[in-house]
Amino acid sequence: MTIQAVLFDLGNTLWHIPEPPPPEQIRRATVGRILGLLGSWGVEVEDRHRMIGRDIRLTIADVEKRAYETDQVSPDYVAIARNVANSKGLDIGDDRAEELWHTWNLGGDFFGRRLYDDTLETLETLRLRGYRLGCVTNRAFGGPAFVDEVQQLGLAPYFESLAVSCEVGYMKPHKFLFEHALDELGVTGAQTLHVGDSLVADVQGAQALGMTAVWRIPRKRFDEPSGIIPDYTINQLRELLALPLLAGE
Numbered sequence: 001m002t003i004q005a006v007l008f009d010l011g012n013t014l015w016h017i018p019e020p021p022p023p024e025q026i027r028r029a030t031v032g033r034i035l036g037l038l039g040s041w042g043v044e045v046e047d048r049h050r051m052i053g054r055d056i057r058l059t060i061a062d063v064e065k066r067a068y069e070t071d072q073v074s075p076d077y078v079a080i081a082r083n084v085a086n087s088k089g090l091d092i093g094d095d096r097a098e099e100l101w102h103t104w105n106l107g108g109d110f111f112g113r114r115l116y117d118d119t120l121e122t123l124e125t126l127r128l129r130g131y132r133l134g135c136v137t138n139r140a141f142g143g144p145a146f147v148d149e150v151q152q153l154g155l156a157p158y159f160e161s162l163a164v165s166c167e168v169g170y171m172k173p174h175k176f177l178f179e180h181a182l183d184e185l186g187v188t189g190a191q192t193l194h195v196g197d198s199l200v201a202d203v204q205g206a207q208a209l210g211m212t213a214v215w216r217i218p219r220k221r222f223d224e225p226s227g228i229i230p231d232y233t234i235n236q237l238r239e240l241l242a243l244p245l246l247a248g249e
Helices: 023-040 047-069 077-087 094-104 119-128 143-152 175-185 199-207 237-242
Strands: 005-008 132-137 159-164 192-196 212-216 232-234
Touching: 005 175, 023 047, 023 094, 047 077, 047 094, 077 094, 119 132, 119 237, 132 175, 143 159, 159 175, 175 192, 175 199, 192 199, 199 212, 232 237
Parallel strands: 005 132, 005 192, 132 159, 192 212, 212 232
Antiparallel strands: none
């Protein structure tokens, strides 16, 4: 069946962080933002409050790993922030927990996130060839903040669907996240090609729904199981344009 749509992962597929800030800089920024927030709430800051950011990070890493390896249900990140705050003696409700959660997020600009040099060129060429485009991404942040990031990077004009795990409620490789994008685009798996850097989340997840799966080899390899075979393998995004099934004819 002819390919009509192309879906993309985001991190390490369309964008990357070439030189992350050193851990100490990240720690100082996180602590400073959180203590500033607590001060705006009228909280008398104690030493234990300095560990809130660290404990949110460690809890997320643990919860995401367990979810990814089991049912792929997206974690409740606001609840994580609330629980960590409660463990430090702060009795906060949902509104303040959400404020804490967004304060903890330093954002892509802080980390130096950049599009790959060939990202916009590739997306523009695919669009001119008549393909419908969307993204399927595992992310802890969605909503207006995510849309703003996509717009700032110049990606918004290309995507007709934004399937974000924390909004849909499931993480890749769960079929529901992919199906969300397929439904929004009005295409079937057999009519769709998916591009991503994870053999499990992207390749195996897409192939389970009948999609053609392209593996963009990451610069830093993940610890992933063997035996997952992508339909195509690329090193640079522009290599997509040379694939016969995306000739657009």
